[in-house]
Amino acid sequence: MSKITRIKGFADYFPPESDAFTFMENTARDVFGRYGYHELRTPSLEKTELFARSIGEETDVVKKEMYTFPDRKGRSLTLRPEATAGVMRAYIESGLATREPYSKLFTFGPMFRYERPQKGRMRQFHQINAECLGLTEPCVDAEVVAMLWQFLMAIGIPKLSLEINTLGCRECRPAFMAQLSEYLESQPEGLWCEDCLRRKTANPLRVLDCKVPGCRELVENAPALVDTVCEECQDHFGQVLAHLDDIGIGYTVNNRLVRGLDYYNRTTFEVTSGDIGSQSAVAGGGRYDGLVQQLGGPDKPGIGFACGMERLLMLLPESGAPRPDVYLAILDPAGIPRGFTILQALRERGISAEMSPEPKSVKAMMRQANRLHSRYCLLMGPDEIASDSVQVKDLDAGEQHDYSVSSESDIDALADFLR
Incomplete structure (x- = not known):
């Protein structure tokens, strides 16, 4: 009888890797607890509509990467490709969104995306997520970044860089999108990669995030969000940067930094490492004001981040394991x-x-x-x-x-x- 092997892109973790996962989770509980965050556990399986409405139907995640299937009653279900949407669903469904003026929550767990397995990227991967809901102040954005930075320092990861940008808000984003679309359409069509040919029309902002060298060259002279956002967004972003300066966290403003999910607006950030090859991002996040309302809840703002635990594992010092x-x-x-x-x-x-x-x-x-x-x-x-x-x-x-x-x-x- 032939042996049964694990599915490609899925991994078994024995010590010391499993010990390192426990170390990261326990460190997150300790650090996040100092900032007033509480642990939430959500299901790995959700209704497909949740991700289509939150992440965006034209994103690569929804169009190409989700594990989606009908159950025995024909309902479309999806293994979660990210955590924020499930947290928002639980936040609304539990009544927490109307019961508390603000909530600070964090989660751990497996996520699932069907993509080519490679170093630092698996089809089942694990994330640490934190979400702050109900607060809009710039100091909150800086506090979320600071909490992420302190966690990464606490687990002993060196040589990290923080990049930050503003994506504007619902009021000023449309004007930028119109400028960007006009610029993208003016470039020779034959030079774009296959994904960007689709994104140009369906999701122009994602073109700025393409890693294909030819596409990166084409967007070098594209309009920059920071030059077109409204005065209120500029002021918000300036205060976030000032707060980071005050607490001594270094950063680079990257005008081309966008997130792969549609719900992000205003502050967005990413922490990268030069020690893990092409998949250099180890954590990222940003503000998503409007997402709670978009999913049927009250108009509560939010900001959060996610850390890929497999990527952190690649950088974790051996002494990090207990x-x-x-x-x-x-x-x-x-x-x-x-x-x-x-x-x-x-x-x-x-x-x-x-x-x-x-x-x-x-x-x-x-x-x-x-x-x-x-x-x-x-x-x-x-x-x-x-x-x-x-x-x-x-x-x-x-x-x-x-x-x-x-x-x-x-x-x-x-x-x-x-x-």
Whole structure:
């Protein structure tokens, strides 16, 4: 019988990758919590209409990348290609949109897009998302960017760049779109890529984001949004940049930066890395005022971001994964029962600990402790078993100490040392 293999573009994650995912999620909970955000869990499967109405029917995501299928009653369902639409649906359906003046929410989970798998881009990928709903002030935009930046610093990712732009609002965008369409139509049609030939008519703004060299050259002299937005949008954007200056976050204003989804307006931003090849964006987001109302809720503004966890994983230092505090090496079978109780006592005191279920040589035990990147190795040989003690070897400093474990207070003292 042939073996069953995983689907192309989907991945299994074992340690250390799965540990790194947990580390990122726990760090996000810690950092986002300092900014007043609360975790929301939404379904992976939604009605197709939700994404068509929010993302935009002419976007690449909706037209080419969604996993869409009918259920047994013929209803069209879609595996979520992004998180914001589902958050908006839950926000409206739960009554939160009318019950609270503003809401700060974050989510984790898998997303699904049918596209060619490559480094940093899978058909099932994972995102960390944050959404702030109900607030319009420029300092809120800067705070969202700052929270993203602090999270990325907290997980230890170096050499990142922040690009930022304004996309204008519902009032001033139409004038820019008219100018842009006129410019795009004036360029030789035969030089555009196949996608941009369609986008020119269906979604002109997305032409500015094309990565094909020929198309990039064609839009070099295209109108810039920042030159055409209304005075109110210019003032809003200027205040966002001033707030970022005040808190010391560096940025580059990129007049060609647009987002791939239709709901974005005003502030938009992207964090990139030069260390992961062509797919350089590791996080991005922006303001989406009007999206809640577009999906049947009240007219509440919003701003948020998404981080691709697989891309973050490619940049995460090896030290970012959690390390066990202790590896207990038992050198004599007679010590296993006592070692087991000591290990459990340490775990109850908040120490992460592992042990070998069978005795091995000191060399083999130390090799395993190093493989696990343990901070300490606790050794129990015949002498330690007889005296109810352990040798504690600090694997980082190379120092060694003896500790009695004959009483609860002894184990308390050992746990304090290991913390």
